[in-house]
Amino acid sequence: MVAYSGRMDDAVFRAIADPTxxxxxxxxxxxxxxxxxxxxxxxMQGHGIAVSRQAVAKHLAVLEQAGLVQTRRIGRTRVHHLDLDPLRSAWQGWGRPLTESE
Amino acid sequence: MRINVTSVFVDDQAKALEFYTDVLGFVTKTDLPAGEHRWLTVVSPDAPDGVELLLEPSDHPAVGPFREALRADGLPATSFAVDDAQAEYERLVAAGVEFTQPPMTMGPVTSAVFDDTCGNLIQIASMHVG
Structure with a gap:
């Protein structure tokens, strides 16, 4: 479990390392x-980021692999649901020394 | 050369005509028999001689997978200009239209996306200053 959770933390930190x-x-x-x-x-319109649809799909796949995004269907459309639990868990495992030192 | 017709694929021409006229507010321009279907176009009442929208039968085998893939990613089949996307959204919701994307303002454009009940997602967009 420790090894698994460590790998998940790696995936979470990799996922949030990218500004897009x-x-x-x-x-x-x-x-x-x-x-x-x-x-x-x-x-594209809100942030002025020149990015292809395929690139956005890849970014979403990285977020999904880290557990931060889950896809589900509403009617015939696939939508992306945000789950911040993996980020909280990664932060609790790693950020505690920072809070304790304050 | 000029563009006078654009089209959306519709599952059922009669049902589509009802939705595009009664609900959206377009008017019938041409309705002629064409084989087992109709050459069926609508125009905006604001531009009766403007570009016609052809309500095209969706029975070609490639249309199904094409439209399913667009819908899965939330991509509209086409986009219509409106004066005020927010007001149009409210009018259409009151008429029972289902939106997959409520009005969203990004820079000078406000857009929203609804289900045309004939197999398509349609975007409406208004431009505003500032």
């Missing part, structure tokens, strides 16, 4: 359950 993926997390925190199309519009 952090924006995706912010956008899903503001409005959950967005389609790929809606997230692309927000990145």
């Amino acid at each position: 993926r952090r924006i995706l997390i912010d956008e899903l925190a503001a409005r959950d359950d967005q389609s790929l199309f809606e997230l692309c519009v927000r990145l």
